[in-house]
Amino acid sequence: MAKFYAFVSLLLLTISLFSLLVYNTILNVSSSQPIPPDAIPGKIAFQKQACIECHTVFGNGGYVGGDLTKVYEKSGEAALKEYLVHPPILTGAKQKRHVQVNEQEAEAIVAYLRFLNTIDTLDWPLNPNKRNESVQN
Numbered sequence: 086m087a088k089f090y091a092f093v094s095l096l097l098l099t100i101s102l103f104s105l106l107v108y109n110t111i112l113n114v115s116s117s118q119p120i121p122p123d124a125i126p127g128k129i130a131f132q133k134q135a136c137i138e139c140h141t142v143f144g145n146g147g148y149v150g151g152d153l154t155k156v157y158e159k160s161g162e163a164a165l166k167e168y169l170v171h172p173p174i175l176t177g178a179k180q181k182r183h184v185q186v187n188e189q190e191a192e193a194i195v196a197y198l199r200f201l202n203t204i205d206t207l208d209w210p211l212n213p214n215k216r217n218e219s220v221q222n
Contacts, residue, residue, distance in 0.1 A: 121200055124199070124200035127197025130186065130190045131194055134184055134186065140152065143206070154201055154209075156202075157199050165191075165194075165195045166192065169191035169194060171185075172185050
């Protein structure tokens with residue numbers, strides 16, 4: 086019976102230490118780069134439009150629409166606003182358009198995407214062109 090109590094005590098101690106480690110990590114990560122005030126309405130609009138159902142951000146979400154983690158860097162502010170306000174017909178779809186938003190929501194979402202672009206992802210997602218160049222060298 087003493088072995089059982091020792092095992093349970095050790096298990097509870099391990100779980101407690103792990104929980105403390107997770108809690109401390111969450112506190113450090115969330116406080117390291119707070120979302121700027123101008124990006125908050127964009128995050129809310131992003132969630133309201135359910136963009137994550139089709140698109141990924143930091144590898145999470147749907148895979149139909151592509152990754153938006155660094156889309157601001159690739160496309161630029163003007164192109165993103167134009168795409169959101171005057172959406173094109175989606176490739177492979179029969180006359181189905183991307184979700185359309187008004188100018189104000191588009192500016193807010195672009196501000197959120199600008200913020201996402203500032204987060205250091207350690208060169209993730211991998212650029213297939215860079216990978217091919219490193220293999221060839």
